[in-house]
Ligand code: B16
């Protein structure tokens with residue numbers, strides 16, 4: 001029975017949420033909208049377009065389509081300035097060790113991220129070569145909690161969805177994995193990711209014996 005692993009990017013492999021926060025905060029302030037860290041939490045796993053819609057809604061503000069496009073572009077430009085400074089140091093603890101272990105044990109690995117910048121980020125931190133398939137925000141029409149991003153990953157790897165083990169830090173991502181009958185693993189706060197089949201604070205907690213439990217788990 002062939003199993004596969006699908007990793008989300010932001011919050012699972014790297015912490016880019018802090019860069020999204022800085023760039024969204026600047027954008028919100030330019031529109032006189034306040035933007036807090038807890039609001040930033042609500043944007044985790046949410047696409048760029050949807051994030052801007054949410055911020056405008058929180059600020060009770062409406063803007064022209066043209067301005068919307070301009071703001072999205074300038075937000076991304078600022079975000080990429082942070083991304084361009086990323087190095088291996090930005091990989092979250094335990095991630096590369098797990099990728100090395102998986103490569104040695106041969107289950108295929110895919111990326112399933114809402115980000116349109118996913119490939120660039122993987123290149124910056126030197127992890128791209130671990131992934132047999134990369135599905136990101138450029139390839140999907142429907143955002144998480146729709147499972148499209150993970151289903152495409154399964155298709156590319158040639159595995160049944162119920163044989164895919166998905167690592168996710170967002171509620172929308174866990175919902176997406178569960179909706180497709182995949183094995184969902186929440187990385188982060190267990191109280192927030194309570195719908196996941198398994199929960200870990202981070203990858204340093206995931207020891208080889210738990211890993212075997214994940215591989216042998218059937219939904
Ligand atoms: P971009 P993930 C998501 O990444 C982020 O969590 C979310 O905050 C961001 O808005 C989204 O990517 C789109 O990112 O602006 O780079 O296309 O968690 O799905 O890896």
Ligand code: MG
Nearest residue numbers: 008010011169
């Ligand atoms: Mg994420």
